[in-house]
Amino acid sequence: RDEDSALDRLSTLPVEELRALIAYFRESGPENMAALLDRLAHHAGYERIVDAATPLPRMGFYDPERGAVTLEDFKANIEPDATTVPILFYRSMLLASDAAPIDALCESLAAHGLTPVPLYVSSLKDEAVCRFAEDVCALLKPAVVITTTAFASGGEGQGLFDRLGAPVL
DSSP: OOOOHHHHHHOSSOHHHHHHHHHHHHHOSHHHHHHHHHHHHHHTTOOOOOOOOOOOOSEEEEETTTEEEOHHHHHTTSOTTOOEEEEEEEHHHHHTTOOHHHHHHHHHHHHTTOEEEEEEESOTTOHHHHHHHHHHHHHHOOSOBEEOSTTOOOSSSSOGGGGSSSOBO
């Protein structure tokens, strides 16, 4: 819930602070949970720098060493003639700190001379997310696309996987 006036009345904290605390849970992810602990420690009297909750976009690029990164950051590490392999995976894996399988897949692909391009997505039912995947594939012209989204292919009629211009595993 965005608000719960009964719980608000029971708290000793101002309502604005309660909303700030719940934002860490809404945005989720390890960085936000660490920031939440700092904020709670601050309330308990410890000196802490308190950062606001940071949202993770619905879709984006992932680097096993750096986490979520921008397209520009990611492209800086791709050789112009690289054989790219986009890897689609759910954003929830990042939020749960459960990206080890993606990291291992990236390592294995790189060991075979391929350039993995991990893409996290919130849902393949979201047309903006599907356009993002299509745009990335149009830009990179991958040899193959790997998806870890099981049978989800997004969209009505012709699914996303049919529109990526590469074989999908």
